[in-house]
Amino acid sequence: MAATKKILLLGSGELGREFVISAKRLGAHVVACDSYAGAPAMQVADEAEVFSMLDGAALGAVIERHQPDFIVPEVEAIRTEVLKDYEDRGLSVVPSARATVMTMNRDRIREVAAQELGLPTSRYLYAETLVEMRAAVAQVGMPCVVKPVMSSSGKGQSTVKSQAEVDAAWDYAVSGMRGDRVRVIVEAFIAFDYEITLLTIRTRDGVIFCPPIGHRQERGDYQESWQPTPMTPAAVAEAQRQAKAVVDNLGGYGLFGVEFFVKGDDVIFSELSPRPHDTGMVTLISQNLTEFDLHARAILGLPIPAITQHGASASAVILADRDATGFTIAGLERALVPSAPGIELDIRIFNKPTTRPYRRMGVALALIRDGDTDAARMAARAAAAKVRIDYR
Ligand SMILES: Nc1ncnc2c1ncn2[C@@H]1O[C@H](COP(=O)(O)OP(=O)(O)O)[C@@H](O)[C@H]1O
Ligand SMILES: [Mg+2]
Structure with a gap:
């Protein structure tokens, strides 16, 4: 029998908790990390470590102490440069250190999607000062959505519909931003018909997909999600094409939550998580293998013969x-x-x-x-x- 695989889970929220359960069912030993004790994933893991994952030295010390086979981030807020050093030394960062760096910065993943891969996205510009943001809003046009380049779950995000809202949107973005880069993205508002998450799994045997998940957001945060969601075969194929292009660019093995806006026949790339997605919690009831099972199998190199939707x-x-x-x-x-x-x-x-x-x-x-x-x-x-x- 192969030696037990040790997983260091960075982030111990509800998504991490379900991942721990899936990974442990496949025989893994999981050390769950977060900034506070008793976090959801810690309650079901083998061991726990409490420290700030934004503290590079503390993160390095925990990695050295546990010598994991896999480092599995559950959140974006991690000193990701440290992960690159360990990857260079042969440790497996899921899905890859580069993917964690690119996706925690909205501007970096946007450049890959829009410039490098030529995927359709909303019109956008960046701004690092209020003066720059006023100019960006004028050029992108209103309504537009302003987001800190480093943020998640809608933090610091607002929609600007009139000139009078511009300054407040800047202040709100600066107050909601994580990290030390004062930078926002100004995106044209897409009046989409609906939005989806396409769970995309990069395995050793190729890229596979779950049926699209529809969802509804409030304050930039998910309220409900459903699967399957009505979508034309052509739109599904186009979303799959774009998702494959992005995950192949990021590399590594694991499940990704790729977000799209759909308007008429247009499928517009929005952003992605290189890990299970909150809207994907519907798979806890909708599929034979949940998004957490699929992430665990892809990471551990185990077969995924078929995904059955119930x-x-x-x-x-x-x-x-x-x-x-x-x-x-x-x-x-x-x-x-x-x-x-x-x-x-x-x-x-x-x-x-x-x-x-x-x-x-x-x-x-x-x-x-x-x-x-x-x-x-x-x-x-x-x-x-x-x-x-x-x-x-
Ligand atoms: N350009 C946009 N046009 C219309 N709605 C948007 C736009 N950008 C974001 N949203 C809405 O806000 C939600 C959260 O934005 P997102 O970019 O996914 O940020 P987060 O990283 O916080 O999930 C989206 O799911 C969508 O409902
Ligand atoms: Mg999102």
Whole structure:
């Protein structure tokens, strides 16, 4: 038998937690890291390390101590230059050190997609000062979306619809940015018909795809997702072509969440995560292999013979609404009762130790094997709404 593979997981949120479960089922030993103790993934991992992953020296020390076979980032906020050094010394960074650097900087991945690969994207410009941003907005046109180049989950992101909103958008972006690069991207607003995440898996046997996932965002953060989503075969093929071009450029093995806007016949590349995607949590009920199973298999070099989709599926988030440490999550006994035969329901509670306004505390999942996605969405939302957070 091969020696147990050791995985150092950088980031221990809900996506990391499900990944730990998938990887451990395949026999891996997982060390879960994050900046606070008791994080969701740490609760199910073999070992935990608490430190700032933006601190290069601390990150290096943890890597030296554990000597992992694989370093698997779950979040963007990591001192990624350190990963490059370890990759150069033969350690496997998932999917590759370059992919982690490129995708944590919106401008770098945008240059690869739009300039190097020639993929269709929104019109865009960058700005490093308020004066530059005013000029960029004038050139790109309104409405436009302003985002810090280093940020995630909608942090610092806003839509500018009139001249009067420009200065506030700059201040908001600067306050929401991570890292030390004061730089924003100004993107033309795309009035898309719908947006999707195409889960794309780069394996030793080639690139494979899950059926497209539709989703709805608020404040730049995902609220519900569903799979499959109605899409023409031509649009699916075009999204797959673009996704393959990007993941082949980034290299390595693993699952990627590639985001597109679709408007009429146009498929417009937006951004991607080189790791499981929050909207992909619908695969916890929709497929035989979840996005976490697929990531684990691709990393460990295990076969993925077929991905089976079970039918109309949806996920809906369960959000907190205030800062609290004393709270209990209740109502599961009602939430898990389907409103009609043929509806299958499930729930994941993440067991985060504290709440914050809009913090994602869990997700409700629905599957209707012979139904449509609208009904599945409604069932997932209804289940999520029955879960209560009782604050003390
Ligand atoms: N140029 C755009 N036009 C229209 N909507 C956008 C645009 N950019 C972002 N959005 C909306 O904001 C969401 C979050 O933006 P995204 O670039 O994916 O940032 P994040 O890294 O925070 O996920 C998108 O899923 C989409 O709903
Ligand atoms: Mg996104």
